[in-house]
Amino acid sequence: MRHTIHICLLTTALLTIASCKKDGNKDTKTNYEDGVSTVIYDLAGDTEASVADGVEGKERRPFKPFYFKLKSKLQSWDSSASNRRSASWDIAFTDVYNALVYVNDGNNPNGPGYGGPGKGLIIAVDSPYSKVTEAPSLEEMKAHNLKFTGWDGYPQVYNTGWYFYSLTTHLAIPIKNRTFVIMTAEGKYAKLELINVYQGNPPAVTDLYWPAPYFTFRYYVQEDGSRNLRTP
Template structure:
């Protein structure tokens, strides 16, 4: 075998090896949501990562967390830093949910009639109902009387009352998302949607044991029924 043939074989082996590496990387970084899912998946959305409750350390400042609003149809995120932002941005119908309070862990709908919530005084028609079913099994929104009877402005820490999206321990100060609990809501425009809140820690880890794991980086998925009906089947 001459030197030209040896070089050709080596080049071919390198091409095959590199192709295999690309395929392997593609598999490792695949979207965790199946391709048959019509939902929108938001992964590691940075909330107010500059605030801290335990002192000004690691580039963070001890102060209240800014409110983060999010619109389902455009995936537009807004940061509410002060009263000027609040006045100009919150009393509008161009956002559907807001991430508020400590570590942006309290998720609130945009409803203009609920005092004490970010959208109070605006045109928002949001409301939220907890459904004790896995996300994919929720295929229809509850009837209007259920929203009127059981509707909530938002969800946060479940302290045993069944009305939150995560458990929180005062011993280790770690948030643990509740599985198989889905949040059916009305958008600011009054359309039906479903929401799965998956994590508040960077990388969407299955288990967190480190109090200082980077947060809040919020991972969630949602599906909005554009035709206004209560049909929430989100798979093809």
């Protein structure tokens, strides 16, 4: 039910975002490269879907989810049960504009990985990415597991989402200095910063029709199994 309500409200609110083509420019003012983390720029979501009729080059229909494996940087559009219930992905970009991000948690009945082996967990930390140097204990992660992140304050509580959405301007505003500590499908600790949903990672968007969804994000996976998430 939570997921259904989220879809309905988010669909209504996002009617005017990203319906025509525009050239985006990478935000050169911020350097996300630290020599250790992986940075993904402009990963295209389902850019052919629309929440409204009559949008040039788009079709009004639900957005197709996609799945992303952190270690291999592999994006997959395979929504078959066998793929969803596997460890072949760590985070899933779902729902309207692919902006609802789930971890691969086989125990979450509302998540795409339900029934699979995924050990995914996710918590929000209000701290800059570089300052998040250690993951909480497994017990703390389980106790505060959000299961997903999306629009801050809906349907989950405030201070857990990765963007604000303005019902006045109808623009999504990524939240600065909010980092997510996650556990991958295989149970490795990692940290994740979801930076933007707009093409070119613009520092600010005032155009209702700026192309979306194009995701910019960065992450670091601690492959040795420890909770050490220190990056430069």
